[in-house]
Amino acid sequence: MARVNDPELTKARLHLVVEEMYDRIVKGEPPTMTLPVRTKNNIGFDKKLGVYKYGKKRSTRDATSLGSAKNLLRALHVVEFIEEMIEAGKSSTLREMYYISEGWGLGKFGGQNESNNLAEDLEVVTSCLREDFKLRPEEDGARMIGNVTLNELNRRGQWMTINARDDVGDSGYGLPYNVEIEKIQLKEHDVKFLMAIETGGMFDRLVENGFDEEYDCGLIHLKGQPARSTRRIIKRMNEEWDLPVVVFLDGDPWSFRIFASIAYGAIKTAHISEYLATPSASYLGITSDDILAYDLPSDDLSKKDIEALNAELTDPRFADGWWQDQINMMLEIGKKAEQQSLAKYGLDFVTDTYLPEKLEEMGLA
């Protein structure tokens, strides 16, 4: 998956956005910015890439209302700011950009959300990554433990070699925000598969029980909805080392969405799904069947949960038969369960019984 990573090309693409506005004014029309519609109604499966991408639907943001006019002005300020950073060889966090916008007068952001959204808008229209824009997220990356060796370029410009089992403590190796090739090189590994885990509690349980060594796997803590860098590193290890990926989450509608963002691409970042999504990843659990089969302690679905499940039924990413069955079954039993509810049968049940049984089903143990 080649990335643009060419400052001149990034600038040229950003200029196209500016030109659209300029040309409209010259023609005596209100300036506009055209961008793909970013909702689930406009994502479709890209057969060539094997992930979900934005479709053909476009929306035009035009300067006929104060709100959208201000948005266009902000976009111009951001473009200018990015150009300045590219030229100065600097980068900034999205939050820093938000504060810098204080000096943009009429073009300043009303809130951090606005600056985050605008950065995504520009990615979408230009097909560049925010790394190309020299913008960093605030979100922190995942933790990883397992016999995997990486080279990371540190801030002194030196490559460090780190083994994510032998060179780290119990909290594991912390992934930086940028996991692209210029920052992280995948050196070598001795694992059979990668397991992505939703909660910190479960991650620590598996580490404490030595699961990574017993089953020769790499463990990655997702921290809920995974950051881009987490999804990107999973994608790179899957692609570059050809490692299978299993995803171990809570058994609720929100976990289904986390899985979809790992495997098929998230709606918000569908413009870069080919960089972030790992189509071969498989869902290990907790499945709706597990709740019944293991008789897990469970909670009733809330109104919001039910709405989310119903929305998933019409989400193209969950269109296949297995997912439709899982979602319908959860609606039917009206229950959800956490990963850690497995502790009902003791602290070692998850590593001694549940995971081995599941991995066997998947042909990984």
Place this chain on the structure above:
Amino acid sequence: MAGIADKMASNQKQIAISEFFEKNKHFLGFDSLPRSIITAVKEAVDNSLDACEEARILPEIIVKITKIDVKKDILELQTEDNGPGIPQKSIEKVFGQLLFGSRFHAIRQSRGQQGIGITGVVMYSQLTTGKPTHVLSKISGEPTAVSVNIGLDTRKNKAVKSEQTRIIWEREDMSLKEHGVRVTTRMKAKYQRGRQSVFQYLRMTSIVNPHAEITFVDPDGERFHWPRVTERLPTKVDAIKPHPHGIELGQLQRMCRETSDSRISVFLRQNFSGVSMRAAKELCEAAELSVSTKPKSMKPDDVRALLEAFQGERTIGGKVIKLLSPPTNCLSPIEEMLIKKGLSKTIDSKFIATMTRAPTVSHGNPFQVEVGLIFGEGMSADKHVEVLRFANRVPLMYQQGGCLLTKAIESVDWRQYGLEQAGGKGVPKGPAAVLVHLASTNVQFTSEAKEALSDNEFVFEETRKAMLEMGRGLRKHLEKKKKMAKTREKFELINDILPAIAAKSAAILERPVPDLAGSITKIMSAVICNETTIWNKETKQTDVSVTLFNYTTRARSYSLLVNWPEKSGADIVENERGGRKEATGIWGWKIETLEPGEQAVLEYSLSGLEKGDWTETEVFFRGSQDVIGATKLDEKMLVEIRRQEEVLTQSEETNVESETDSESSFEPGVVEGDSAQTTLFGGDV
């Protein structure tokens, strides 16, 4: 034997007076410690205001409360006015005798109607502290003031004077006080803050007495000042005779007994209002009395028959005797502009609607309802609106729920006017205060406490109508505000944001900054009117500016009209574009051709107004394309203006009562010839 009878009567009185007070503390306003101090302030301030009004003096009142003994709850109250002063010989009557004063006999609007007044304060003070009340009084023309202590002999219902001297009354700045009264009294009472407090009472008093200057020093030494906002004293009210519809049997009996008239027909004509010669005869006929009956010698049954004729229970052949309405010049409304000023000096806000209804009559009693509504920032949005009730300029602070005026407010569905109200009933919520003032010769209270008005369908209907009218004003204001906000946004877009987009995009692409005219027309695609009405501190005038922008692709022409408060004495000055007066309170200009992208500016000032009198100008237009920020002139309104003007030219009536509010309506007025009408309102533009 007679001696014993006198003694017995006197004994009865002894018991009566002190017991009367003890038993009726509740009605007299001394039933609780916090209320006692409010009542005392109220009696003193009411007296001062009434005295100043009668003497045509602009009142300056100072109220000071000091804590004397915190443990025993002893407060000292001192009130001082600049009224005419009380002559030395009258002091003991005013302060020491129950039910003193001429106003109990006259029928007119006055502040304290039935109360025992300041004497109650003297009595309460004596009962709770054993101390007399000190009075300092100076009348104009005398070199010195009277200084005297007043106590009460409760056995004889008489004032007891002590330590009377004449002194030189100097103010704090050593200048001589010309006239006025200062009362200093101590009492068992508690000073509190909040909705029922001396502060609130004085604040409300200052709202309905915009001609008064009131200063209050609270027990912590904090000073509050409500300045005078008008030099105009309330109109002097005439006392009127009772009207047959509003009289009771006892009163009629007494009048018959006390009159010296020898013929009942003369008695009726001279002692009642609304009774003509013909009506007097007819009343006698209905009551089956000879016109020459001597009132003094009427039997109880005769008096009853006369009353029945008054009330329409006795008729002549089924016909009720027609009586004229009582005159209404005995009322003294505050009037719209002054309510506005009164409200805006105590509450800082943008929108104020006021309305003074025409005087009307209920059961022979003239009355008049006035309301005011103030809305905007600075008031809490999620609380009930503040209800400010007044009867004859006296604040009503207790029993809000049981009061007729509150019920009238509650009967309106305020939701349609932009206020929150659960279920469309009850006191609404929102950043607003509602003022209701009832001026009447006979205010009916639910109880002797005189804090809530009793039910009266006429007063209720009048109040309700006034509320609806104000509600419509509020809705209009809110709609206008919304529209203005949208227009302001559009202007910000084309004046600030769009030029910034053009400049920035040009800079990034290193190209010339493009022209914006085309984009602006496309974005606005409308004709927009922008109005500002601002008080000019230097010139003491209200500056109005109206700008009309044509952001369409075609040339346009319009007539623009504005309203201005002509009937409040304002003149249009510095009006360079000329135009012409089209009706009373309406000025018009013709805007010939306004090319696409062009703008026309009308500027003028209003003289003869004070700050806050006029804060919003309404702009009307006549033309085919809609104008954002202005109202299309309504044909029906024109018809109405013309009709009213015709009525005015036909009759020489000078005192036409108007029920319209000054902000949005057209008063009958002088027109400068018919050609003006055709130019402006007649032919299409």
